[in-house]
Structures are given as C-alpha cells and as structure tokens.
Amino acid sequence: MPKGSAQMAYDRVICCADSVGIRNSLIETVPPELAWRGQVAGHDEAAWESPNIPNLYYAGTIMQIRDLKKTMSNVLHGFRFNIKSLYNIIAERHEGTPYPSHRLAISETQIADKIIDRVSSDAGLMHQPGFLCDCMVVDKSKNEVRYHEGLAVDYVLESDFGKHDDYYIVTMEYGDFDGNVFSLEREPHPEKAYNDAYLHSSHPSYAWQSAAGEHHISESLENDWRVHDHCEAQGN
DSSP: OOOTTOOOSSOOOOOOOOOHHIIIIOOSSSSSOOEETTEOOOOOBBBBBBBBSOOOOOOGGGGGGGGGTTTSSTTHHHHHHHHHHHHHHHHHHHOOOOOOOOEEEEEEHHHHHHHHHHHHHOOOHHEEEEEETEEEEEEEETTTEEEEEEEHHHHHHHHHGSSSEEEEEEEOOOOOOOOOOGGGGGOOOGGGGGOSSSSEEEEEEEEEEEEEEHHHHHEEESSSOOHHHHHHHHTO
8 A cells, every 4th residue: 555545444425515526526537427507416317326326326405306496306395305215215225124114904094094194294295296205005915005105206116116016106296277376266076186276185096107097185275184183183
C-alpha cells in the first residue's frame, strides 16, 4: 500500500450530493446516468435505482424523476414517504427481509375496514396521490390477504408483487376537472364515484399485471371516510 494511503472496508456508502455532485465526484469512472436536461439523476427502475450502476439508489429530492412535476417527490412532504418505501425495498433485496405486511383474513369487513382506515389517515397516500399505493395480495390457499403499505405503483407492477395471480392496489386520486374543484356540481351517487373530481380513493384489481376492474369511493371534503368513528368522536 502506498505511503500515506489508507485501506477501509465498508458495507454501504451514503453520499449527500445533488445531481451535479454525484456526476462530478461520486463515481468518476462510470458517471451515473442523468435525465431531464441532465439536471436530475436518472432511475428508470421503479425502486429508485440507477439504470446504469447496479445497487446505486437515490433518496431525497433526487427521487423526483419517477413522478417529475406530477406529484411531490421533489419536496420533503413527498419524498419522505418514498424513502420509507426504499428502505423496505433495500432490506428485502439485500438483507432478505420481506416487505412488511399485515395479514388479514379474506373477509369483506376486515379488508374494507383496513382500506378505510388507511385512506382516512395515511399521509403518504394523501401527499403522493396516484404515485404511492397500498398493495393487497390475495392468497386463497391460506385464506388470507397480505396488506403491504406505501409502495410506488410502478414498483408493484414491475416487481414480484405484479406476478401474483390476484392482487389489488389502493391509491388516492384526483379526477379530471376544469376550473375550481370546490365550485363543481358534485356526483352524489356512490356507484358513479369515478366521476368525482376531488381527491378520493381508487382500488384497481389486477391479475398478472392486467387490470381486471376498478372501484372508486366517493370523495369526502374532510378526507375521512371513517363514518362511525368520526361521528363517535364528535359525540353524535
């Protein structure tokens, strides 16, 4: 070893840098691929991994290329939820730790209660509408549903989650509308909730990555669909 040099062993490297810093100083021999005018780190893979450098993952505002100018991965109240998901993805890939899940019986009541609680209380689904989701994987042989929270929709579709015979995703979505969302004529019928403009819950079902159906829950201006709990909390 040359005089004045040091040898170090490491398991992981964490570098705090912007896209320019990563390009210029992090890896000189194989620069990470950049996107969007060369200003944002490229990561075509849905797990926020560099497309040309395996095991190089991005966290923070640099995650935004997956939903550039669509949701809020470029700011703290968006990318903090992406980072939580990335942590679980890395733990699964490199430590063999399964992506966390809650196990539910195949019961209409249990599943409905779980979904209603999540869309009424989870900030990640609210702040990353249409981008982050929950994923329910149905295992009829065990009569159970594995409920996974806070994944990117694209990751579900591109990963092993999307290879299951029967799975559902739960997202929060805005509908299509022009003008002021608060001055639109509302759609009162629950079976026509797909016409709602304001943020509401959507539940597409999939079979081998092919959409088999979709269900919408009517919008709530209070963003809380826990009807009975809400009434009890108000003393009604």
